[in-house]
Amino acid sequence: MSLLIYAESADGKFKKVAFELASYAKKVAESLGTTVTAVTVNAGNVSELSKYGVDKVLKVSNDKLNNFNAKAFADVVEQAAQKEGAKVILLSSTTDSLYMAPLVAVGLDAGFASNVVGLPLSTSPFQVKRNAFSNKAFNITEINTDVKVLSLAKNSYGLVESNAAAVEEDFAPSLNDADFNVKVESVEKTTGKVTIADADVVVSGGRGLKGPENWGILEDLAGVLGAATACSKPVSDLGWRPHSEHVGQTGKPVAANLYVAVGISGAIQHIAGINSSKVKVVINTDADAPFFKVADYGIVGDALEILPRLTQKLKEFKTQNA
Amino acid sequence: MKILVCISHVPDTTSKINFVNGDTEFDTNGVQYVINPNDEFGLTRAIWFQEQQGANVTVVNVGGADAEATLRKALAIGANEAIRVNATPTDGFFVAKQLAEVAKSGGYDLIICGRESLDYNGGMVPGMLASLLDYNFVNSCAEITINGTSAKAAREIDGGKETISAALPLVIGGQKGLVEEKDLRIPNMRGIMTARTKVLTVLEPVAANINTKAVKFEKPAPKSAVKLFAADDLDGLINALHNEAKVI
Ligand SMILES: Cc1cc2nc3c(=O)[nH]c(=O)nc-3n(C[C@H](O)[C@H](O)[C@H](O)COP(=O)(O)OP(=O)(O)OC[C@H]3O[C@@H](n4cnc5c(N)ncnc54)[C@H](O)[C@@H]3O)c2cc1C
Numbered sequence: 001m002s003l004l005i006y007a008e009s010a011d012g013k014f015k016k017v018a019f020e021l022a023s024y025a026k027k028v029a030e031s032l033g034t035t036v037t038a039v040t041v042n043a044g045n046v047s048e049l050s051k052y053g054v055d056k057v058l059k060v061s062n063d064k065l066n067n068f069n070a071k072a073f074a075d076v077v078e079q080a081a082q083k084e085g086a087k088v089i090l091l092s093s094t095t096d097s098l099y100m101a102p103l104v105a106v107g108l109d110a111g112f113a114s115n116v117v118g119l120p121l122s123t124s125p126f127q128v129k130r131n132a133f134s135n136k137a138f139n140i141t142e143i144n145t146d147v148k149v150l151s152l153a154k155n156s157y158g159l160v161e162s163n164a165a166a167v168e169e170d171f172a173p174s175l176n177d178a179d180f181n182v183k184v185e186s187v188e189k190t191t192g193k194v195t196i197a198d199a200d201v202v203v204s205g206g207r208g209l210k211g212p213e214n215w216g217i218l219e220d221l222a223g224v225l226g227a228a229t230a231c232s233k234p235v236s237d238l239g240w241r242p243h244s245e246h247v248g249q250t251g252k253p254v255a256a257n258l259y260v261a262v263g264i265s266g267a268i269q270h271i272a273g274i275n276s277s278k279v280k281v282v283i284n285t286d287a288d289a290p291f292f293k294v295a296d297y298g299i300v301g302d303a304l305e306i307l308p309r310l311t312q313k314l315k316e317f318k319t320q321n322a
Numbered sequence: 323m324k325i326l327v328c329i330s331h332v333p334d335t336t337s338k339i340n341f342v343n344g345d346t347e348f349d350t351n352g353v354q355y356v357i358n359p360n361d362e363f364g365l366t367r368a369i370w371f372q373e374q375q376g377a378n379v380t381v382v383n384v385g386g387a388d389a390e391a392t393l394r395k396a397l398a399i400g401a402n403e404a405i406r407v408n409a410t411p412t413d414g415f416f417v418a419k420q421l422a423e424v425a426k427s428g429g430y431d432l433i434i435c436g437r438e439s440l441d442y443n444g445g446m447v448p449g450m451l452a453s454l455l456d457y458n459f460v461n462s463c464a465e466i467t468i469n470g471t472s473a474k475a476a477r478e479i480d481g482g483k484e485t486i487s488a489a490l491p492l493v494i495g496g497q498k499g500l501v502e503e504k505d506l507r508i509p510n511m512r513g514i515m516t517a518r519t520k521v522l523t524v525l526e527p528v529a530a531n532i533n534t535k536a537v538k539f540e541k542p543a544p545k546s547a548v549k550l551f552a553a554d555d556l557d558g559l560i561n562a563l564h565n566e567a568k569v570i
Contacts, residue, residue, distance in 0.1 A: 102449025111533030195481030301553030
C-alpha cells in the first residue's frame with residue numbers, strides 16, 4: 001500500500017504545509033510498511049523534501065501549470081497515484097488543495113476525509129479523526145474504499161525531520177484541453193504581507209478597536225511579531241478591513257500557533273474559526289467577554305492604551321533575545 | 323437560465339454541540355436548523371439573477387422530512403420550486419451522487435452550492451458534484467456574473483483573489499461575497515403565503531456507495547482557565563508567552 005503526497009509550492013518554493021504533510025506521510029507510511037512518494041509541480045529544489053522523509057519525488061515541469069487549476073492539478077495527482085499504485089493520497093488544507101481534493105477523490109473512486117487532525121487511529125479498518133461542527137467537535141471517520149484521499153488540517157501535526165535521500169524522477173502527465181476550461185484571467189495578491197493562511201502568528205482586531213484609524217497600532221504589533229492581521233466579521237462588514245481578513249465560521253479559519261484577539265467579544269461564530277489555534281491571547285475591556293473562556297492568557301484593559309506599550313516591550317524583548 | 327441551488331440543512335451557528343447513543347449521533351434535542359450560511363449567500367445571488375436577468379431557481383436538499391421547513395423558507399425567499407431527495411445524508415459522496423442525478427434530469431445551467439456546510443465541514447460536495455457531471459467548477463466563489471453562456475467569477479485564494487472565466491454549465495462552491503450579509507433575504511409575509519402553493523417534489527434516492535462513515539464523535543477536552551495579567555504587567559505576559567507557551 002504505497003502513499004502519495006502532493007507537495008504544494010508557490011513561485012518554485014515549497015509551502016510550509018508541504019513539509020508538514022511530508023512529516024505526517026512518513027509516519028503513516030511507517031505504520032503501513034511502505035514509502036512516501038511526493039508529486040511536485042514546477043517546484044525548484046525538491047531535495048528539501050528528503051529532510052522530512054520523502055523517498056521519491058515525481059517532478060512535473062509544465063508552464064501551463066504556472067497558475068493553479070483544480071482540474072489540471074487533479075489530473076496530475078491522479079496520474080501520479082496510478083503510476084505509483086498509491087492507495088493513500090495525502091493533501092494539505094490550503095484553498096488550492098481543498099479545491100482539487102474532491103475531484104481527485106471522484107477520479108480515483110476514493111473515499112475522502114478532510115480536516116484530518118491526527119494519525120490514523122486504525123489502518124484496518126482505516127479510521128481517522130477529523131474536525132467537524134466548525135471545530136466544536138471531532139468526528140472519527142472510517143474510509144471504506146480501496147483508495148483513500150485525506151487532507152490534513154494545518155498545524156495539526158507539525159514538522160518532524162527524518163533523513164531520507166529522495167530519488168528524483170521527471171514526470172510528464174498527459175493533460176488535455178478540457179483541463180483548462182476554467183481559465184484564470186488574473187490574480188491579485190496582497191503583496192508584502194504575511195497571509196492568514198500561512199501565518200504562525202495572527203493578530204486580530206474587533207469592533208473594540210473603535211475605527212479603522214486605530215488599525216495602525218494593531219499593525220505595529222503584528223509587525224514586531226511577524227504576524228498576519230485579521231479581524232472579526234463586523235469589522236469587515238463595516239469596511240474597516242478587507243473581507244479577506246475576516247476570521248470565523250463564515251470567514252477564514254485560523255490554525256496559528258499564537259492568536260492575539262484584541263477588542264473581540266468572542267462570539268461563538270468567531271471562536272469557531274480559531275479553535276484550532278494553539279495559544280490564544282485576549283485583550284478586552286470587558287472582563288466578562290466570552291473570549292476569556294477560551295483564552296490561555298488575557299489582559300482586561302483598553303486596547304488603545306495597551307497595544308502601543310506591548311509593541312514597545314516586545315521590541316525590547318526581541319532585541320535582547322535576538 | 324435554469325439555476326439549481328443546493329441547500330444544506332444545518333444546526334444554527336449558536337447550537338450546543340452534543341452527542342448521544344454512545345457518541346455515535348448528533349444530539350438534535352433543542353437544536354434549531356437553518357439554511358447553511360454559505361448556501362444562503364448563493365440562494366440570494368440566485369434570486370438576484372431571477373429578478374435582474376430572468377432565471378428559474380430550483381432549490382434541492384438531500385434529507386429527511388424535517389428539512390422541508392428549510393426548503394419552504396428558501397421558497398419563501400423566492401425560489402420557484404423545491405426538490406427533496408428522501409434520504410439521510412450519510413456522506414459527501416452520497417449527497418453529491420443524489421444531487422448529480424437531480425441535476426442531470428433538470429438540465430441546469432448553473433449549480434450553486436456552498437463552499438462547505440457548517441456541520442460536517444467536509445467541503446467536498448460541490449467538487450464531487452462537478453466531477454460527477456463533468457461540469458466546470460469554481461470553488462470558494464466570492465463573485466459571479468453570467469453573460470449568455472459564459473460566467474465570470476472571482477475566487478478567494480490564500481492571500482488574494484483570482485478572476486476566472488468559464489463556460490456554462492458550471493458548478494460553484496459559493497461563500498460570502500456572492501452577496502453581502504446585509505443583502506441576505508428574509509422571507510416576508512407575501513413570500514411565506516406564496517411558498518405554500520409552490521411545488522415541493524420528493525424523490526427517492528439512487529443507489530450509491532458509502533465511501534466514508536462517521537463512526538463516532540468526540541468533544542475537545544475541557545481547557546484550563548485563562549491566566550490573567552494586569553494591564554501594567556506586560557512583562558508577565560511576554561514572559562509567559564516565551565517561557566511557558568514557547569510561542570515567541
Ligand atoms: C450566521 C452568523 C455567522 C457569523 N460568522 C462570523 C464569523 O465568521 N466571524 C465573526 O467574527 N463573527 C461572525 N458572526 C458575528 C458574531 O456573532 C459577532 O457579532 C462578532 O464576532 C462580534 O465581533 P466583535 O467581537 O468584533 O464586536 P463586538 O461584539 O462589538 O465586541 C467588541 C468587543 O470589544 C471590546 N472592547 C470595546 N472597546 C475596547 C477597547 N478599547 N479595548 C479592548 N476591548 C474593547 C468589547 O468589550 C467587546 O467584547 C456571525 C454571526 C452570524 C449570525
